[in-house]
Amino acid sequence: MKMTDTFIKPMHPEGRKFVAIFAAITAVLFLIWEPLGWIGVGLTVWCYYFFRDPIRSVPQQSGLMVSPADGVISLIEEAVPPAELDMGPEPRLRVSVFMSVFNCHVNRTPITGTIKKVAYRPGKFLNASLDKASEDNERNSLRIELEDGREIAVVQIAGLVARRIVPFVKGGEQLKTGERFGLIRFGSRVDVYLPHGVAPKVALGQTMIAGETVLADLNSDEPRRMAESI
Structure with missing residues (x-):
């Protein structure tokens, strides 16, 4: 496993529109006041992680x-x-x-x-x-x-x-x-x-x-x- 795999996870397609919305709001917040923009960055990252869809190792034993x-x-x-x-x-x-x-x-x-x-x-x-x-x-x-x-x-x-x-x-x-x-x-x-x-x-x-x-x-x-x- 690469080191980046620890932090960067696949995102489920269901989350793309929400991340896009968060990112758009963040851009507006930067125009209003830079500190608000950085708060938006944090929330956008959180939204991405909420919709993460990591690969899992599923047990195969019967039962x-x-x-x-x-x-x-x-x-x-x-x-x-x-x-x-x-x-x-x-x-x-x-x-x-x-x-x-x-x-x-x-x-x-x-x-x-x-x-x-x-x-x-x-x-x-x-x-x-x-x-x-x-x-x-x-x-x-x-x-x-x-x-x-x-x-x-x-x-x-x-x-x-x-x-x-x-x-x-x-x-x-x-x-x-x-x-x-x-x-x-x-x-x-x-x-x-x-x-x-x-x-x-x-x-x-x-x-x-x-x-x-x-x-x-x-x-x-x-x-x-x-x-x-x-």
């Missing part, structure tokens, strides 16, 4: 589920999948990854499977780290059938700052582990509802890397992992 998002594990609890996915009333273990405005916001498929249903629901824009955000906020939900017939749900949730969920996929498509399936603009969260009987291999507060960090192993009977902040 491994990876994180769908960069961020921090904010919730691990039992919950019923969104009603619009028609997955029944029985609770499943839900793992939530909270993304700050400094995280990469391109979301990736946790595990290989077929999209059986995509359901968008408008809603509020509460802080995405809150539990009630799963019920009240704007969301886009995917019901994915795995190769062994089991199903998972992946839910993109808009946050306090986020105002647009951008899906890249539709029902019937087959996705591979780590494949990009959408992004959320400017702060948000992604929930994963695990198959029954599967324990997560992550803990609250753990930092996640989309497409790389192992979230669960469908072939393991290891109990849920615990961690301690030190």
Whole structure:
């Protein structure tokens, strides 16, 4: 890897128009007052990094589920999948990854499977780290059938700052582990509802890397992992 690769990342096409807008505003700010222009430069660089889309090394071992998002594990609890996915009333273990405005916001498929249903629901824009955000906020939900017939749900949730969920996929498509399936603009969260009987291999507060960090192993009977902040 080149040294420049550490700082210069590919940018998703969705971000080009936003970077252009920030750059245009920055040019105007320089005309008004130079210090304001430099603030604009900083914000333009931040916008570019927000829409970065880095290459990830995706684990290929059968049965491994990876994180769908960069961020921090904010919730691990039992919950019923969104009603619009028609997955029944029985609770499943839900793992939530909270993304700050400094995280990469391109979301990736946790595990290989077929999209059986995509359901968008408008809603509020509460802080995405809150539990009630799963019920009240704007969301886009995917019901994915795995190769062994089991199903998972992946839910993109808009946050306090986020105002647009951008899906890249539709029902019937087959996705591979780590494949990009959408992004959320400017702060948000992604929930994963695990198959029954599967324990997560992550803990609250753990930092996640989309497409790389192992979230669960469908072939393991290891109990849920615990961690301690030190």
